[in-house]
Amino acid sequence: MVINEPDYFKLLTNKISKLSGIILDSYRDKYLKRRIELRMKVVGIVDYKEYARFLEKDENELKTLMDTLTINVTEFMRDKDPFEYFRDKLAVDIIERKQKSQSKLVRFWSAGCSCGEEPYSIGMCAREVFPEDWSISVYATDIDEKCLKTASEGVYCKDKLKKLDYNLKSKYFDKTENDYKIKNTNKLSYRFKRHDLTNDPPISKHLDTVFCRNVMIYFNENQKVKMITKFHEGLIKGGFLVIGKSETLPNEIRHLFEPVSLKNKVYMKV
Template sequence: MKPDKYRAEINGEKTKIDTNFEEDIEFEILKRAVTESTGFNCQQYKEAHFKRRINVRVRATGSKNYEEYLRVLKRNSKEREHLIKTLTINVSEFFRNPETFEVVEKEVIPLLIKSRSDSLVKSIRIWSAGCATGEEVYSLAILMHKILGKDLNKYRISITGTDIDTLSLEKARQGIYLENVLKSTDSSTKENYFLKQGDRYQISDQLKGMVRFKRHDLISESCTDRFDLIICRNVLIYFKKEIQEQLQLNFYQALNKGGFFVIGKAETLLGTASNRFKPYNSRERVYIKVI
């Protein structure tokens, strides 16, 4: 018999066990299976968000419940790829939130350049965490190229994009985009940094040489590199608050002295992390590392 058909006696009264009991058990088993088969750490995500994303694939595969979907997941490697893509999906475009990029272009990058102007090795290192298909990474590369101009070769520019989704990273490396993700990009930028191929735009080789992409799980993998600017927007909101705070502290550790940290407009610094950064532009969620 199914658990939800049992009746328990509580305080002398017969009460039907929660009909969601079996579903909850199946869901927990599914979460463990997803973690084991894909490496995606389900336990650290907000359950409501995770369940919404899982349900997308349950419906797409015609599964009647989590138990049936688990069977599909185990026998179909392609479904594991679809699931990871659904769990990590991000809405992305070039220069998303133009007002934030304006602060980065007009203030943050010039300050970083100025701070390195007298250095023997003029190095600027940037990390886009949760970069999805690479639009943010290439947007930053465009800004660096525009601002430095002829002085670009005097600097060692390193822009790293990381994500947990290997399919998204492969698309980022290819650097081919549909026009809809370029809606916040002016015509001059399109002409200078893209090669139009039918209805698609190919990133120029000069930008590809400035960036690199690699798989990285923010939760389970530490970062030993040091950066001058870290951008992690609209990623932290999917995690539980204690995880958000720990990740913010991790980003603090990964920043160089005077480094900048940018988060999404719907995100805030939490707990101890809120004391490790000082606001540079609160409206655009731009912060500076406090030593």
């Protein structure tokens, strides 16, 4: 049984936000309680105050708790439109620019990649449109290590693939008895890495497009500004930023980007 008092619970969630840098206001209390109490049970602590002290001392527990709390809902081609827009419009623009600079290397970043469905979707769309002899590099980062492990294994149940055309499924996956496993594809590489969007520097300084979708919901305005400033730093001039359907750029940094498609939430670094 957990010894709780509402005030102590609030103090505990404040402490978690302070230690992790992740604002938990967007999560419902009931959800937070369920997840936090699950961890408390595992470590044998029954009161919020003591668990707060434990988190302060034990970095590993803080990491495990954050893995338990962050929601990783995703699927291949989630909200299909931005991927089609990327394939049909953005890629054409990127190809033209690269040809001018005689480069045959493109770099994308899926920031907050969850269990890999987004970066693999980016990789497949890109491989379909960029010339065969061009190298495509997809950086895929998340704060959740368990998700990253799943991502790098690249094995998914058929439900996750329901928005993928038959062609893409057969070209990019090997079908196993129960699942689908990502195949190696020529000149298409993925780099999975733990990265905290609230603290760490941009993953590269030569990015053609950053996808950061359905992640900002976790952050306050200040953290959003910091994170998007880092994307700006990581993108090449004229590079694109794609955010989630229900997300908006904070006013403070709007001057750094020009809207390209408001419908698809695509912006260009100016």
